[in-house]
Amino acid sequence: MAQQEKRVPVWAREDTRRRTTLSRSAIVAAAIAIADAEGIDAVSIRRVAADLQARAMSLYTYIERKEDLLDLMADEVATETLVADLPADWREATLALARQERQATLRHPWLVELVTRRTMVGRVGPNMLRHSDQSVAALAGLDADPAWKWRLLTAVGDYSTGFAVREAREREAARSGQSEALEPYLQRLVEGGDYPHLAPLLGAAPAGDDNFERGLTWLLDGFARELEP
Structure with missing residues (x-):
């Protein structure tokens, strides 16, 4: 062969x-x-x-x-994910990079399809490496071992990518009218009483920006607590 x-x-x-x-x-x-x-x-x-x-x-x-x-x-x-003046604080720097990455995805929603359709192994170019290098630089002042920093970067990356995928699908559903068509059907199901725990949450989802920032903040809060003496 x-x-x-x-x-x-x-x-x-x-x-x-x-x-x-x-x-x-x-x-x-x-x-x-x-x-x-x-x-x-x-x-x-x-x-x-x-x-x-x-x-x-x-x-x-x-x-x-x-x-x-x-x-x-x-x-x-990937050049659009770079931060010109990286904050000195590791949390602020990590948040700044995540925001840049999200905004780039919003401007170029086809990026989500590239990530979900094809393996990215061996497809890392110089600008992607610059973004990764900045992500590591954001944690340079932390007194933590490299493995811990890698776990943090992986968790932030997984969160940001997952959020972008869901956000892209929601935008496509809204653009095509699927969301509007689905709402009455879901409402009827919930009002039937078979989903008592889901009913209070229907239609209560927070705005996208607030949801992204809040979720990422919670994630970083967890890592910050591990650094406490």
Whole structure:
């Protein structure tokens, strides 16, 4: 059985493009614009070429396949998760980074689909690494071992990603009218008395921003208590 082909990450490959009016950055920017407007499924080499008024084959001089383009798009958007002036306090710094990541996801909801559809192993680009490096830098002043810091970063990342996924699905349901159509059905079920514990909570969900901030604060409160002597 032939060994699986080992692909060098797109960011590490030698740039062998010919001198043309196109550029990798222009291709990535066009692809992001398409995804922002129409979703990730609308992105293709042919579509990006059309928007750039170029031949599809000419884009392959810069990008070998669509998967590479998706990797470059995700890494480009990762620049939006960086914090210019990272607060000195570890909690404030961690909150600032989480807010940046959430705002980037709100601007580019197709990021959620990339995370949920495909494995991100081996797909970490330089800007993603900068975000990770800042996340570690946020905890630099803490007197805690690396394993503890890793657990905190993982917990915050899992919380932020999970929140973004749910938020994206709720926005899509609202956009398509599914939420509005479902509410009367749920109301009838709850009013029937079969769900007495769920009834008081129906329609009582707090606003998204408050919910995100509050949940993340609770999470950090738990880690802070572990640091107490």
